[in-house]
Amino acid sequence: MGSFIVRVLINGLALWIASWLLEGLEISSSATEKAAANAGITEGADAAGIVLAYLFIGLIFGVVNAFVRPLVKILSLPVTILTLGLFTIIINAAMLYLTAWLSSFTPVHLTIDSFFWTAILASIIISIISLVAGLIPGARKR
Structure with missing residues (x-):
């Protein structure tokens, strides 16, 4: 259980850095912004809401990687072998896009403007x- 929590934290951090660079x-989280505006709180609630939003998307991304990605990797094994492993990047992008689609049903949304780039x-x-x-050390279960 501790390893899964560490993975969610790593996913949240990785998503934050990727959204900062790209x-x-x-x-975005519309529920957090509305709650903070109604309460008159802007600074602390906004920062906590942003952190929770990234952790929530990291959780969705972790679940997608745990359950869907292994099946997709097995089904695409011939293409991955033909491309000498480069197709794995496409699989990872598809898992990120699937996470964005799943998050559209939640109060926290991950939006990606272009699938390819x-x-x-x-x-x-x-x-x-x-x-x-x-x-x-400690981030990976041995």
Whole structure:
């Protein structure tokens, strides 16, 4: 259970960095903004709401990667072998796009403006950050 929580935190951090670097990737929460405006609180509630929004999208992304990605990787194994593993980037972008679609049914939304460029670049950034964070002792279950 602790390993899953660490993965959600890493996913949230990776999504935050990717959305900071790429203009076409955005996470927004209408419920948090409305609640903060109604309460008259702007600074602390807004920051907490943003952090929770990234963690929520990180949770959705982790669930998608845990359940859908293995099936897609098995089904696309011949194409992945033919492209010498480069098709894995497309699979990662598709998982990010699936996360964006699933988040459209929640109060927190992940929006990607272009599947090809933004999703591909975001998947590369998220993969690199996850790889680096996986090297941290205790972040990976042994």
